[in-house]
Amino acid sequence: MAEVRTLLTGRGLVESPRWHGDRLYFSDWTAGEVVAVDLDGRSEVVARVQSLPLCTAWTPDGRLLIVSARDGLLVRREADGTLVTYADLGRPGWNDIVVDGRGNAYVNRGDFDPMAGEAFRPGFVHLVTPDGSVREVADDIAFPNGMAVTPDNSTLIVADSYRHCLVAFDIDADGGLSHRRVWADLGEGTPDGICVDAENAVWYADVPHRQCVRVAEGGKVLHTVDLDRGGFACALGGPDGTTLFIVTAEWRGMTETEMVTPGTGQVLATEVEIPGAGWP
Template sequence: MPELHTWLTDLGLVESPRWYDGRLYFSDWTAHEVIALGLDGTHEVVTRVDSLPLCTAWQADGRLVIVDSEQGLLLRLEPDGSLVTLADLNGLGSGWNDIVIDGRGNIYVNRIGFDMLAGAAFDPGYVVHIGPDGSARQVADDIAFPNGMAVTPDNSTLIVADSYGNRLTAFDIEADGGLSNRRTWAETGEDHPDGICIDAEGAVWYADVGNKRCVRIREGGEVLQTVEVDRGCFACALGGPDGRTLFIVAAEWRLPEMVPPGTGRVLSTQVTVPGAGWP
């Protein structure tokens, strides 16, 4: 059983962990905060956005991009701390969820097709691409419940966690950022994959809320490693000085309140293969 280290406790619904420039950035959806955690244990609130979901990604120029799902906007955090609108997604629907930016600057944001918490009828979701001019277009559809996304180190493949489909779905990334050659990258059995990341051997780590674990899986579905946690795992990210720290954001999951306040935690464990690709 891998040893787990606890970094922070008493959080809310924690999501979207991203390792960047020596710190772990993550979102506390309950507090509407993006938080940066240093390896010395210090942490600070980077910005606040009144949104749920509240997911993030980094541009190559070092600016943080934030999905404001409530307003249907893609925001960018400027060096002076202000938030500017990078793209308006309202013309393409609502219910925006996760985001990834690849090494060529392609921005992908996915949308859940129905309001699960309000008891709305099921409707599949999709993925949109945002261009350099802020224009947004749909590039993939019919994903039961799109969640975490990651891009391979060679910028050739986008992988989307389909939580309701119990699978990881892959697409080729075209020169213009479009997606093609849709295929099942791996079936996940009874697991409902949430946040994901990729390692240097091409395997994917996915978090699973209901089964309270993170799983390393190979293309085709072979399970390579499992990390069990005492609460729901919402997302994971590889980082640390050598890329071999698997950070896990976890919390208790209980409807209708979703996540009881104070149950969110940031955890980590050491793994043998470093992270690669994006996020």
């Protein structure tokens, strides 16, 4: 494995890395900012949304969607930087998002607030179609986290952190989900953000085990990148699609006033052999 280099540091709870154009976009949940950084470490804030969680996805026509969890909205960033409502998700608390090649947005959430000490209830996935309609397409995911779509638009993979597995669904013609199955049993692995590569393997970031892991369908571990702090999410990108970006921070816990140690959020990069594919 190539050397791991630091692109950016001094951030808070960093999440949702997405390669677009010639830069990596990520969210700093602590600051309520969406940030773009290039391969030389030059960065700028491209949107501000006071939301926790604060996850993003790019549409096929190149527009940025942002989950405004506090407001229960999916918003779109316009060319002038303003934010407009893309879809009303009905209630607050939404988490991750992925948009497939047809413009279908999948947004997930747990059905309880662990930060408020609520009792556990399993979560679900909703579909937002390009016309803005919203409907539930999957349920009974214990703690839904990162999601990815395979490059042929046929499969949605969801990280279930509490059940330590990756769950897959067939994507139907209307965007609905069917044929639910466990794509990979991760043992003690705790998947957060994920991405897919051109060999149909999945990289997942792991907070408690401080690593980023590449697994094949079924769960065989193919590669591991060890980290010195929690790995929250990962994305493949760069000019050749072979740069693995990992966002990390020192995790304290969901019930802490500061869930990560302030200033410990980092964006890391390392080169891998197999390029990214699919979405994000």
